[in-house]
Amino acid sequence: MxxxxxxxxxxxxxxxxxxxxxxxxxxxxxxxxxxxxxxxxxxxxxxxxxxxxxxxxxxxxxxxxxxxxxxxxxxxxxxxxxxxxxxxIRGRVTVGMVPGCTITPLFEALAAFHTAHPGVEIVLLEDASDRLADGVRTGALDLALLGAAARTPEGLDAHTVVSERLVAAVPAGHPLEKRRRVTLRDLAAHPVVCMPPGSGLRAVLDQACAAQGVEPAVALEASAADAIAGLAARGLGVAVLSESMADAYRDRLTAHVIADAHVPALLALVWRPARNPALRALLTHCRRAFGGNTAGPGPDDRPGTRG
Structure with a gap:
């Protein structure tokens, strides 16, 4: 038989x-x-x-x-x-992340996974958040760490790592430095330095401005928080960052939460239902590494992480 x-x-x-x-x-x-x-x-x-x-x-x-x-x-x-x-034993897992990402729990998860399954090839790619989400949907990526506005991408499983407000960060002597309350209209009165379209932070800014009927003057765009902060510190515009990102530059910039930008900026791990055994194993390590870390990155997590 x-x-x-x-x-x-x-x-x-x-x-x-x-x-x-x-x-x-x-x-x-x-x-x-x-x-x-x-x-x-x-x-x-x-x-x-x-x-x-x-x-x-x-x-x-x-x-x-x-x-x-x-x-x-x-x-x-x-x-x-x-x-x-x-x-x-000899599989492959493809992970995407936003440019300039230095979120250490992700790296710890990848390292622990590699130790447990050394025969599995790990491919790591950087891209804008919208393209990362598309890559996960199409199966080109198994897992991605990306930025989003208010909610994680539809149709994907997700674990939110960070949920924060937008801030306007300015150097000493800037007209907004001493303001007790900064709004989107205050922001729109000055050149803005922010992340490009397709990034999670830019989506948050665009949604908040649309809700208030405000059109900010975006003077410069950069994909890394270091670049945005560096340009703002030299007086080329108001930096728009998330709270934890701006905190790393408090020696050079004064940050104010934008009062009427209520849409939160999210950093999240996203994936499709895990049919890939290697992905299921990696997700186990990710959950251990991130744990309950949903309030913001730790002291070793440098900025440039919410693309």
Whole structure:
């Protein structure tokens, strides 16, 4: 008795027709018939009543059907178990992250995963948040750390790492330095230095401005917080950053939470339901590394992380 014979038997039983069953299993009708006859000879009983136009199960066929299905399910489970072990021996996982990312829990998770599964190739790519989300949706990426506005991308599983407000950061002597309250209209009165379209922070800024009917004058764009802060410190514009990002530059810049920008800036891990065994293993390490770290990065997590 062979698994393929059981597969053909189940197909004929469910389709109630040899021709349709043959199409389902992608072999000729004569091939299906021959294998079923061989199975019947081995079992010593006919499995189908072929006397009518529609094929029906004999009592012996009815008794065998559930067991045949169970056998096929068990065989599939064996194959899946072997595949999972194989994937964790010589598989591949592709991870995306925003440019300039230095969130250490992600690196700790990758290191722990590599130690546990040294045969799995890790591919790490940088890109803008919107393209990272698209990459996860299409399967080009297994996992991504990206920025988002208010909510994580639809259709993807996610773990929010950071949720923060936008700030306006200015150097000493700037008209906004001593203000007790800064609004989007205050921001719009000055040149702005911010991240480019496609980044999570830019999406937050654009959504907040649209809600208030404000059009800021974006003078310069940069993908890394270091660059944005450096340009603002030299008087080239007001830096728009998240709270924890701006905190790293408090020796050069004074940061004010933008009072009417209520949309939070998120940093999140996103993935599709994890069919890839290597991804499932990596997610376990990510959860351990990030833990309950949802309020903001720690002291070792430098800025430039929310693209």
């Amino acid at each position: 062979e698994l393929r014979q059981l597969e053909y038997f189940v197909a004929v039983a469910e389709e109630r027709n040899f021709t349709r069953a043959a199409e389902r299993v992608h072999i000729s009708q004569s091939g299906v018939s021959a294998q079923i006859r061989q199975l019947e000879r081995e079992l010593g009983a006919e499995l189908f009543d072929r006397s009518a136009r529609t094929v029906t199960l004999t009592p012996a066929g009815k008794a065998a059907l559930d067991h045949a299905r169970d056998a096929l399910t068990a065989a599939g489970a064996v194959g899946q178990a072997v595949d999972e072990v194989t994937d964790l």
